[in-house]
Amino acid sequence: MEKIPSSEITPEAVYLNRRSFMKVMGAAALGALLAACQSKSPLKTLDPQPSDPTPQPGETLGLKDELGDPLTSFEAVTTYNNFYEFSMDKEAVSRLSKDFQTSPWSVTVGGLVNKPRTFAIEDLLKIEQEERIYRMRCVEGWSMVIPWLGFPIRKLLELVEPLSSARYVRFETLLDEQAMPGQRSGWFAWPYVEGLRLDEAMHDLAILSTGLYGKQLLPQNGAPLRLVVPWKYGFKSIKSIVKIDLVEEMPTSLWMEAAPNEYGFYANVNPQVPHPRWSQATERRIGELGRRETLMFNGYASEVESLYTGMDLQANF
Numbered sequence: 001m002e003k004i005p006s007s008e009i010t011p012e013a014v015y016l017n018r019r020s021f022m023k024v025m026g027a028a029a030l031g032a033l034l035a036a037c038q039s040k041s042p043l044k045t046l047d048p049q050p051s052d053p054t055p056q057p058g059e060t061l062g063l064k065d066e067l068g069d070p071l072t073s074f075e076a077v078t079t080y081n082n083f084y085e086f087s088m089d090k091e092a093v094s095r096l097s098k099d100f101q102t103s104p105w106s107v108t109v110g111g112l113v114n115k116p117r118t119f120a121i122e123d124l125l126k127i128e129q130e131e132r133i134y135r136m137r138c139v140e141g142w143s144m145v146i147p148w149l150g151f152p153i154r155k156l157l158e159l160v161e162p163l164s165s166a167r168y169v170r171f172e173t174l175l176d177e178q179a180m181p182g183q184r185s186g187w188f189a190w191p192y193v194e195g196l197r198l199d200e201a202m203h204d205l206a207i208l209s210t211g212l213y214g215k216q217l218l219p220q221n222g223a224p225l226r227l228v229v230p231w232k233y234g235f236k237s238i239k240s241i242v243k244i245d246l247v248e249e250m251p252t253s254l255w256m257e258a259a260p261n262e263y264g265f266y267a268n269v270n271p272q273v274p275h276p277r278w279s280q281a282t283e284r285r286i287g288e289l290g291r292r293e294t295l296m297f298n299g300y301a302s303e304v305e306s307l308y309t310g311m312d313l314q315a316n317f
């Protein structure tokens, strides 16, 4: 079969991003990326090596997203985190999670599928890993631009063959209060659970991430596997996933359970729908002074708005 050029199967904004990544990267890093593309387990090639130094504090690689905004520094992306299983203090998460064991790790994919299966993380790293530069907008009103590595969720779902009765995808984080001390608090109904409608999960922009800044994910960012859905608020991007189920009913997420009047299932970035306690009209880009206007669907409207045709986005918040 003729190979389809990636420009034809990838939204243009994402494709342009990838191109700019290739253009701006230094020769050594580009070599590592190309080697990674040919490798069966790309992230092994991207592991820190003497010739492939770990990004330095403040490093941004000079890259930009498709709107022309620079990457948030590696340091900020890896030291300002929301991961309540470790701490509610964003700046303590990286320290408290540094010994979290992410190997061995497996992810069980089942529910309404033809071929339920448990994948070792190594199996998932064999799926071609792509670079995606995405904005991440937290419901708290801050945002970042992050160069993720990962693969469309669609590629994993196709391996298990969803049944026609499957309408939603439910994701679950590891439940282990020894490893994740925050789970000893009774504040939330652990484990962390999130969900997507099946057509949202099949969208090319929705990825499962295994890395960022060309490196394997660190624990604080949700190693070894986390969801990234760039047109939705960051809390949808569930970390350290161990279970994925195809289901018929809309899953109840941890946040819907905790505060149903504040957090809905969809959580699409929408400057016109305020959170009950704060406006969503503007945001603070980490590393910048002042605030900028929040974009509908976080700037991805042309790619994703057709998923919501005819839906009342005020009621389905």
Ligand code: MTE
Pocket: 077, 080, 081, 082, 083, 084, 085, 137, 138, 139, 173, 192, 220, 221, 222, 233, 234, 235, 236, 237, 238, 239, 240
């Ligand atoms: N996933 C789990 N399991 N636990 C969490 O506390 N926090 C969410 C999301 N995924 C969270 C989670 C929130 S509120 C945000 S904004 C993003 O992760 C933050 O991702 P980052 O720390 O990699 O920037």
